[in-house]
Amino acid sequence: MKNHDNHISSDTTNWTVLLVLLILTTISILAIKIHLGAFTVAMALILASIKVTIVLTYFMHLKFENTLLKLMVGGVFLLFAVVIAITFIDYYFR
Amino acid sequence: MTKSITQEPLNYLNHKTGLWSWLTSTDHKRIGLLYLYSITIFFCTAAVLGLLMRIEKMAPGQTIMTAQTYNGMFTIHGIIMVFIVVIPGLAAVFGNIMLPIMIGAKDVAFPKLNLFSWYVFITGAMLGLYSQFANGHSPDTGWTFYVPYSAQASSNVVIALTAAFVLGFASILTGLNFIVTIHRMRAPGMTWFRMPLFPWSLYATAWIQLLATPIVGITLLMVIAERTFHIGFFDPALGGDPVLYQHLFWIYSHPAVYVMILPAMGVVTEIFPTFSQKPVFGYVPIVFSSMAIALVGYFVWGHHMFTSGISYESRWFFSFLTFLVAIPSAIKVFNWLSTMYGGSVDLKPPLLYAISFIFLFTIGGFTGLTLGSLATNIQLHNTDFVVAHFHYIIFGGMGFAFFAGIHYWFPKIYGRMYNFKWANISWGFLFVGFNLLYFPLFIIGIQGMPRRYFDYDPKFQMGESLSTIGAFILITGFIGMITNLIYHSRKGAIAPANPWHGVTLEWQIPSPPPHENFDEIPIITHEPYRFDNPYTK
Numbered sequence: 001m002k003n004h005d006n007h008i009s010s011d012t013t014n015w016t017v018l019l020v021l022l023i024l025t026t027i028s029i030l031a032i033k034i035h036l037g038a039f040t041v042a043m044a045l046i047l048a049s050i051k052v053t054i055v056l057t058y059f060m061h062l063k064f065e066n067t068l069l070k071l072m073v074g075g076v077f078l079l080f081a082v083v084i085a086i087t088f089i090d091y092y093f094r
Numbered sequence: 095m096t097k098s099i100t101q102e103p104l105n106y107l108n109h110k111t112g113l114w115s116w117l118t119s120t121d122h123k124r125i126g127l128l129y130l131y132s133i134t135i136f137f138c139t140a141a142v143l144g145l146l147m148r149i150e151k152m153a154p155g156q157t158i159m160t161a162q163t164y165n166g167m168f169t170i171h172g173i174i175m176v177f178i179v180v181i182p183g184l185a186a187v188f189g190n191i192m193l194p195i196m197i198g199a200k201d202v203a204f205p206k207l208n209l210f211s212w213y214v215f216i217t218g219a220m221l222g223l224y225s226q227f228a229n230g231h232s233p234d235t236g237w238t239f240y241v242p243y244s245a246q247a248s249s250n251v252v253i254a255l256t257a258a259f260v261l262g263f264a265s266i267l268t269g270l271n272f273i274v275t276i277h278r279m280r281a282p283g284m285t286w287f288r289m290p291l292f293p294w295s296l297y298a299t300a301w302i303q304l305l306a307t308p309i310v311g312i313t314l315l316m317v318i319a320e321r322t323f324h325i326g327f328f329d330p331a332l333g334g335d336p337v338l339y340q341h342l343f344w345i346y347s348h349p350a351v352y353v354m355i356l357p358a359m360g361v362v363t364e365i366f367p368t369f370s371q372k373p374v375f376g377y378v379p380i381v382f383s384s385m386a387i388a389l390v391g392y393f394v395w396g397h398h399m400f401t402s403g404i405s406y407e408s409r410w411f412f413s414f415l416t417f418l419v420a421i422p423s424a425i426k427v428f429n430w431l432s433t434m435y436g437g438s439v440d441l442k443p444p445l446l447y448a449i450s451f452i453f454l455f456t457i458g459g460f461t462g463l464t465l466g467s468l469a470t471n472i473q474l475h476n477t478d479f480v481v482a483h484f485h486y487i488i489f490g491g492m493g494f495a496f497f498a499g500i501h502y503w504f505p506k507i508y509g510r511m512y513n514f515k516w517a518n519i520s521w522g523f524l525f526v527g528f529n530l531l532y533f534p535l536f537i538i539g540i541q542g543m544p545r546r547y548f549d550y551d552p553k554f555q556m557g558e559s560l561s562t563i564g565a566f567i568l569i570t571g572f573i574g575m576i577t578n579l580i581y582h583s584r585k586g587a588i589a590p591a592n593p594w595h596g597v598t599l600e601w602q603i604p605s606p607p608p609h610e611n612f613d614e615i616p617i618i619t620h621e622p623y624r625f626d627n628p629y630t631k
Contacts, residue, residue: 083392086393086396086411087342089407089408090341090408093407094403
C-alpha cells in the first residue's frame with residue numbers, strides 16, 4: 001500500500017497533461033480531413049491509445065503504482081491491440 | 095417460525111429480518127441469494143418458453159403458435175437464458191456467497207458496489223422482459239441480434255439491446271469487484287497457490303467479464319445508433335459492414351462462453367476432492383489451464399463466422415486456435431478423473447451432478463471440435479446440431495455444475511440438509527430428460543434440420559418428438575429438484591458445519607455462516623486440499 005501514500009501531482013504536471021490531451025484531441029479532429037484510406041481507423045486508434053495512456057499514467061496515477069498493476073494494465077492494452085489487429089487482418093485478406 | 099429463528103445462533107440469515115433488510119443488505123451472502131432467487135425465477139420463465147417451443151415442434155406444421163410468435167419466443171428464451179441466467183449465474187450466485195469465505199475475507203472489496211450490481215442486473219432483466227410486452231412486436235432477431243436484420247426489424251429490438259447493454263454493466267461491476275477482492279483481501283498466508291480452485295476460476299472469469307463485456311456493450315450501442323440515427327456502422331444499406339458486427343459481437347460472446355463454463359469447472363473442482371477425500375490431482379495445471387482457457391478463449395471468436403464471408407486465412411487461424419483451446423479443457427477433465435481415481439468416492443448428489451457435468455461437457459466439447467473444423471462446419475452450420483452442441487455445453491456444463499454447486503453448498507447456505515433420495519431421483523429425471531431432449535438434435539441436425547425453424551419436414555418428426563418428450567422429463571426432474579431444495583431449506587434436518595468433510599475454509603465455519611463470516615480472520619499455513627487436517631476427521 002505504500003504506493004498510495006499521499007502522492008499528489010503538481011499543478012504544472014496536471015495542466016501540462018490537460019494541454020497535451022487537448023492538442024491530441026484537436027489533431028484527432030483534423031486528422032479526419034487527411035485521406036489516409038485504410039489507415040484512417042488505425043490513425044484514430046493510435047491517437048486514442050496515446051490519450052488513454054496519458055490519462056492512465058498521470059490522472060489515474062498508474063505511474064506511481066507497483067509493477068504488477070502496470071503489467072496488468074499493459075496486458076489489457078496488448079490484448080485489445082491483438083483483438084483489433086486480428087479483426088483488421090481479416091479485412092486485409094478478404 | 096419466529097421461535098425457531100430466535101433459538102438459532104445469529105447468522106447472516108437471521109441477524110436482521112424483513113424484506114427491507116434484504117433489499118438494502120451489503121452482505122455478500124445475502125446478495126448472492128438475491129441473485130439466486132431472481133435468476134431462478136428468470137430460469138423458470140425461459141424454461142417455460144423453451145417447453146412451449148418444444149410443444150410447437152411436437153408435430154410438423156403449426157400446432158400451438160404462429161411462426162412470428164415462435165421467433166419471438168426463441169429470441170426472448172435466448173436473451174433470458176444467456177444474458178440473465180447463464181452468464182451471471184454461477185459467478186454472481188456462488189461467487190458472491192462463497193468467494194469471500196473461501197479466501198478468508200469478511201466481504202467483497204466493494205460491498206455497496208456489489209448491491210448496486212444486483213440492482214443494475216434487475217433493471218436490465220426487467221427491460222428484457224419489457225421488450226416482450228411493450229407496444230409493437232417482441233424482438234425476433236435471436237439473442238445474437240445479427241445485422242442487417244436487427245438494424246431494420248420493426249420489433250422492439252432497441253429495448254432488448256438496451257437490456258443486454260445494462261446487464262453487461264452488472265457483469266463488469268461484479269468482475270471488477272471479484273478481481274480486487276482476490277488481489278487485496280486474501281487471508282494472511284493465503285498465497286496465490288494456496289487459494290482454492292473455485293476462487294481461481296472466478297479470477298479468470300472476472301478478467302473476461304471486465305475486458306470483453308465493454309466491447310459488446312459498445313457494439314450494441316452502435317446498433318441502437320444505427321437504428322435511431324441511421325449511422326452506417328453495420329447495415330450495408332447505410333454503407334456499413336455486417337461482418338464487422340459479427341466480429342465485434344463474438345469478440346465478447348465467445349469469451350462469454352468461458353464466463354459461463356470457467357466457474358462451472360471451478361465448482362466441480364471443489365466437489366471432486368471433497369467426495370473422494372483426496373487432494374485435487376494437479377492443482378497447478380488446473381490453475382494454469384483456467385488462465386489458458388481465459389486467454390486463448392479470447393482469440394477463437396471467428397469460429398462462429400466460418401460461413402459469414404471472412405477470409406480463408408482467418409478461417410484456418412480461428413479453426414487452429416479452436417482446437418488449441420480444447421487442450422486446457424482436456425487437462426481439467428483428466429485431473430478431475432484422476433482426483434477420483436483411488437479416492438474414497440462417496441456418490442452423494444453433488445458428486446452425481448459433477449460426474450454428469452464431465453459426461454455432458456465432454457460430449458459438448460467433442461461436438462464443438464466438429465463445428466470448429468472448417469469442412470464439417472459448412473455442413474453443420476445453422477442446423478440443430480449447433481443447438482444440441484450449445485445446450486450440451488451451456489446446460490449440460492454450466493447448468494449441471496450449477497445443480498452440483500447448489501447441492502454441495504446448500505447445507506452451508508441454509509444450515510439445513512435436503513433429502514438425498516429425492517435429489518437422486520430428480521437427478522435421474524434431469525439426466526435422462528436432458529439427453530433425450532438434446533441428443534436427437536445432433537442426429538436431425540446432421541440430416542439437415544435447420545435451427546430456428548418452427549416447422550419442419552416430416553422426416554424429422556421422430557427426432558423432434560423424442561426431443562419434446564425429453565423436455566417434459568427434464569422439466570419433471572427440475573420441479574422435483576427445486577421442490578426438494580425449497581422445502582428442505584426450511585424444514586430439512588439441521589446441517590452440521592461440515593457435512594461432507596470438506597477442507598476448504600467455508601467448511602470450517604458454522605452453517606449458516608455468521609454475518610461477517612469469521613470472528614477472527616484465519617491464518618493460512620498450507621495448501622487448500624490437505625485431507626490430513628485433523629479438523630476434518
